[in-house]
Amino acid sequence: MSQALDIHEALRTNYLMQSLSERQIGEISAITSVKEFNGGDTILRQFAKDNDLLIILEGKARINGFSGELIAEAQPGSVIGEISLIDDKPRSATVVAVGDTKIATIPNSDLWGLMNREPEIGKELLLAISRILAARLRAANVVLDSVVERAD
Template identity: 45%
Template structure:
């Protein structure tokens, strides 16, 4: 059952059984072979995806690898939040299984349950904050700056 598979992912941390089941009910599981595109840069879809199995590689504007996301990781969250086109390509590294939660259905669900919305969005903010911190540290390191506390 999908709800049991996704309930321990970071994005759904703190949600009760019924809330996870509601998200699972609107989600789709997709399987990808190595090299297949999971998220296409500049596309207008706004769903968020959770890596269940395998690895997803996020590639930036010039094709460089920005990161690799393993089981439990999320991709596509920026377009969910800002309603802008996708900022990167995400491709499958080897065989992978991905849960896709369509943005329109997710927002409708969040509108119907304030506690679910608060918990989900809090988790999403934590993910975004962690990614911003990581990017800031990476930028400092590439510029030769110390990241140690002073």
């Protein structure tokens, strides 16, 4: 099986793409590349100015905060870089591969170009990203509430 077919299949089964047609997923597959990382490799660095969208295809990654503390662990299917994609600001965390890890990389400029040419793709992707961010915000609110409650 070719790498193009592998990318298409991986994207087709990802949450971000669930509302897209096969043709639309093919458009995204055409601008996507796969990068491989060894355990301990930095996938992206906090404060870096790149803003590509990443999807873990195989393996896992640690998402580390400002002082190196573990914020989350990303599994296959996890989307990384959605905040920088949306706000065009530097990366908010460092992501490190845990063991051999394959990442689908969708370049920011190519993705925004595609979403501008095909507004339906843009609408569906941005809605899916909004849902991811909303779920993360709700989870952060629960943690913050428990911290405030313990402080009282």
